[in-house]
Structure formats: C-alpha cells, structure tokens
Amino acid sequence: MSETKAQSNRQWLTNRDWLNREWQAFWLAVGFLSRIPMLVSVDYSARLMNQSSLYFPLVGLMLGLIYSLLFLALALLWSPAVSVGLVLAFHLWLTGAFHEDGLADCADALGGGMTVRDKLKIMKDSRIGTYGTVALVIALGLKVALLLEIPNIALALLLAPCMARLTPLLLMRYLDYVSDRDRSKSKPVAESFSTDRLLVATLFTILVGLVASFWASWILLWATIATAGTAAVWGGSLKRQLGGYTGDALGASVVLSELVLLLLLAGE
Structure with a gap:
C-alpha cells in the first residue's frame, strides 16, 4: 500500500508540474502577443517560450472577446463605422501593432530586396518604407471596410483573431526558420514546433469553429480556407523568396489570414 501511495504522490506531483508549466506557457503567450500584464510568475526559458506557441489561438480568442465586447459597448453610442475604427485603434494599442509591424x-523586404540577403537585411531595418506604408494602409483600410460589410460584426471580431493565429503555427511546423538565430527575438518561439502541439492547437480552433457554426453556418469552412490557404500561398511565397520564414513573416501571416477570413464572411 505504501508503495502504491508513493507512486500516486509522484504522479500527482508530475501532473501538477505539467499543469503549472502549461499555465505559465499560456501567460507567456499572452505577454508575447499583447500588452496584457501576465498575472502569474513565469520561469522564463527558451523551451517555455517555444511551448507557449500552442496557446496563440487561445490568446487570439481572448483578444477577440475583448474586441467584440468593446464593439457592442461602443455601438450603443456611435455608428458601426466609428465603433469599428475605435476597436481597431484599441487593437493596435493592445497588441503594439505586433503583427502589422511584421506585415x-x-x-518592404520582399518588395525592395533583390537577393535573399538583401531581403533579410531590409526586414531587420526598423524604418518603414514605401512598400510597408502602402501595405499597412491597404490592410487597415480593407479590414475596416470588410467588417462593416459583415452582418454580425461582433462575431467576426470574436473569431478572426483566434482563427488567424493558427496560420503561423502551420508555417513554423512546415517551413525552415531563416532569420538570424543569435539575434532574433522570435527564435525561441519559432524553432522546433512539434506536430503534437500543432494538432492540439488545430483541434482547439476547429472546436471554436464548430461552436460558432451555430451562429454562422459557413464559418468553419471559411476559417479552414483562410488559415490553410494563407499558410499555403504565403508559405510558398516565403519558401521561394527567402527559403523559409522569419518572425516578421509569422506576424504578417496573421494579418493576411484575418483579411482572407473577413473577405469570405463579407461575401456570404
């Protein structure tokens, strides 16, 4: 009996350590993708940073819930156009325009660089050029226009951030990381993303889509096309032009996936 009890205690401690590690990984993902304060003490390590990638879609759902509730509150006072504009401004502040900066x-890099080396060099430059400015204006303007075309704006704001954050996980799993491994802040996130964790993140996103299908019947199909399609097209372009992906390319994939999903929702 004592041996059985000892084994049970060891198993409980192992499970407790696993839960604590995953809980920290979730909050590390929150801190990485937004300015929301991490509410727990995190024992940072490159491995934990890598594990946090699993929770990108969940963090996206949390952000989407904030945006959706904010829109509903603002819509009580202002028009949908004003409310969407204010939500977008809040999004840029809350995330530090993290993904938009990557776009x-x-x-700038893919539009202005001639060689792979030139493109990677331009991508590391903190200054924004003509191509980057045009891309941002088009992306932000199109996002507002598409949201205003969708009947259920609150639902779109809720789902798009979650679905779109699966795309960088697909890129991380199936492409090589080509940025400066010693200096890139994305290195711990980007390297060695396992198939098992990708499967869990994908199943979570599918579950969200299935629940949402009660309100929007085609949402799961549109989300699949947006995430997998963007990963395939954008990933193929990155493979041809860079030989793989960078941290900025992951951020850009989120913006592109959101736009594709909103295009499909607006076209219903």
Missing part, C-alpha cells in the same frame, strides 16, 4: 517589414 510592413515583409512588404
């Missing part, structure tokens, strides 16, 4: 850097 701008990618546009």
